[in-house]
Amino acid sequence: MNGINGAPLLRTTGLSKSFGAVTVLEDAGVELRAGEIHAFLGENGAGKSTLAKLIAGIYRPSAGQIERNGRPVTIHNPREATELGIALIPQEPRTFPDLSAAENIFVGRLPMRSGLVDWKSLYGRAEELLHELGVALDPRQPARSLSVADRQMLELAGALSLNAEILLLDETTASLTPGEVSRLEVILRRLSAAGKSIVFIGHRMEEIFSLCDRATILRDGKIVGERMISETSPEDLLRLMVGREIGEKVVRGSVPTGKPLLEVKGLSQPPLFHDISFSIRRGEIVGLAGLVGAGRTEIACALFGLSQPTAGTILVDGKPAEIRSPRDAMGYGMALAPEDRQKQGAFLPISLWENASLSSLPRLSRRGWLKDSVSRTLTTEWVKRLSVRCREIEQPLHELSGGNQQKVVLAKWLETQPKILLLDEPTRGIDVHAKTEVHRLICELADAGMATLLISSDLPEILALSDRILVLRSGRIVREFDRSEATPEAVIAAAGVSTGLPDKPRSMVA
Numbered sequence: 001m002n003g004i005n006g007a008p009l010l011r012t013t014g015l016s017k018s019f020g021a022v023t024v025l026e027d028a029g030v031e032l033r034a035g036e037i038h039a040f041l042g043e044n045g046a047g048k049s050t051l052a053k054l055i056a057g058i059y060r061p062s063a064g065q066i067e068r069n070g071r072p073v074t075i076h077n078p079r080e081a082t083e084l085g086i087a088l089i090p091q092e093p094r095t096f097p098d099l100s101a102a103e104n105i106f107v108g109r110l111p112m113r114s115g116l117v118d119w120k121s122l123y124g125r126a127e128e129l130l131h132e133l134g135v136a137l138d139p140r141q142p143a144r145s146l147s148v149a150d151r152q153m154l155e156l157a158g159a160l161s162l163n164a165e166i167l168l169l170d171e172t173t174a175s176l177t178p179g180e181v182s183r184l185e186v187i188l189r190r191l192s193a194a195g196k197s198i199v200f201i202g203h204r205m206e207e208i209f210s211l212c213d214r215a216t217i218l219r220d221g222k223i224v225g226e227r228m229i230s231e232t233s234p235e236d237l238l239r240l241m242v243g244r245e246i247g248e249k250v251v252r253g254s255v256p257t258g259k260p261l262l263e264v265k266g267l268s269q270p271p272l273f274h275d276i277s278f279s280i281r282r283g284e285i286v287g288l289a290g291l292v293g294a295g296r297t298e299i300a301c302a303l304f305g306l307s308q309p310t311a312g313t314i315l316v317d318g319k320p321a322e323i324r325s326p327r328d329a330m331g332y333g334m335a336l337a338p339e340d341r342q343k344q345g346a347f348l349p350i351s352l353w354e355n356a357s358l359s360s361l362p363r364l365s366r367r368g369w370l371k372d373s374v375s376r377t378l379t380t381e382w383v384k385r386l387s388v389r390c391r392e393i394e395q396p397l398h399e400l401s402g403g404n405q406q407k408v409v410l411a412k413w414l415e416t417q418p419k420i421l422l423l424d425e426p427t428r429g430i431d432v433h434a435k436t437e438v439h440r441l442i443c444e445l446a447d448a449g450m451a452t453l454l455i456s457s458d459l460p461e462i463l464a465l466s467d468r469i470l471v472l473r474s475g476r477i478v479r480e481f482d483r484s485e486a487t488p489e490a491v492i493a494a495a496g497v498s499t500g501l502p503d504k505p506r507s508m509v510a
């Protein structure tokens, strides 16, 4: 289906983008058609977000052209993109933490009445939009307390409110659990059936094949192919993306039987979680599954001293541990690799190697001075090991693509050589190839005796790596599975996705 005068809704020709002397996108030509869901695929750093940002007016092209409905346009900024009916849901949502969810949806265009903000209409409209998206979230709630997934939903609600004709979703599903992904897929199909053009950026092949009609594949800043999804296979797409064969998937070996390294007994922090008890043995990987909002991140934060539980005990190596701050937790050999890069200083304008060393300062310093040659060497090793795409390790971290930033954040915590590692969505936004590398690394560290708590919305990841899986629902552990008995269906059923909505409005738990 096409737009006015048979032309696609949007077409780019020869689109290029350089930062200084580095060209990150070259000669990109794509067509976005009405009623089509179009995937941009490629490894971390391939140029997917860059292409989306050029279309959405966030970047200005270094060369090339964009046509909207067959007419050449110059998009100077996001506002002009909005006027052209183009909306981007970015990889890192731009939320204002002190504003409410509703204000974030309508930021810059709050409904006014007699010169004052019309709060009633604001909250009413926000509620309608969120309801349409099936997000049970109080529009009055401050955005500060919201997860990445929820904040992306605010962006999507904003785009819907603008009635955009072209919607670009940059890794919106990366932090959603399977049930939430299905809900979003229903919404996207509805929008595309209504004639909108949707660009879907993501790394999960299942989603591409269940949702998309067409795919444009990028490698090293160039478009290397275009495929109709009905005429291709995951193998074909992966080959195009990486230009080489992919290594074997990681399969975890024997189940560890060592002594418990971390024991949690009756941990409660109402209304977030209640009576949480579990243990992780030396060398064991315990997966924590559940819906977004079920309390997974909150438990990890409490264990790491970022919040104070009201009841319960934590034992490390059999001895009670007093954990009141992350510093205490690190003293017990714990590390938390968090889900939220932005809150973790990954956007500080300091270099990649300084970022990677940030959490290991005591070990990497001498008399208060950072041994920077040691840090640089270590960072170089991590860069190689996790195939971080960067110009040099002196480059500021915020210049890296989303997935590559995530790798550096992971390296930063692994660099602390923890005994107990809490991983919250460790491979969010990391491509297939690097993901295998991260999985191998997690297994190696476990084999070397580390106790790991793995929180992930990626069910195949949880199933592949975990020795045991705990399923959390509304802040309580409702099931425990051994590796041998855990199937995708059983875990999804235990997490309770049938209603398609969280068990209770998140305003009650935030």
Ligand SMILES: Nc1ncnc2c1ncn2[C@@H]1O[C@H](COP(=O)(O)OP(=O)(O)OP(=O)(O)O)[C@@H](O)[C@H]1O
Pocket: 019, 024, 042, 043, 044, 045, 046, 047, 048, 049, 050, 051, 091, 389, 390, 398, 399, 400, 401, 402, 403, 404, 429, 431
């Ligand atoms: N502001 C910038 N300055 C310099 N280089 C940049 C800047 N922004 C992006 N890049 C580089 O451009 C390349 C493409 O980045 P882009 O964000 O488009 O990748 P991506 O395909 O979206 O990857 P990911 O899957 O990790 O999100 C990367 O190598 C990145 O380091």
Ligand SMILES: [Mg+2]
Pocket: 048, 049, 050, 091, 170, 401, 402, 403
């Ligand atoms: Mg990206």
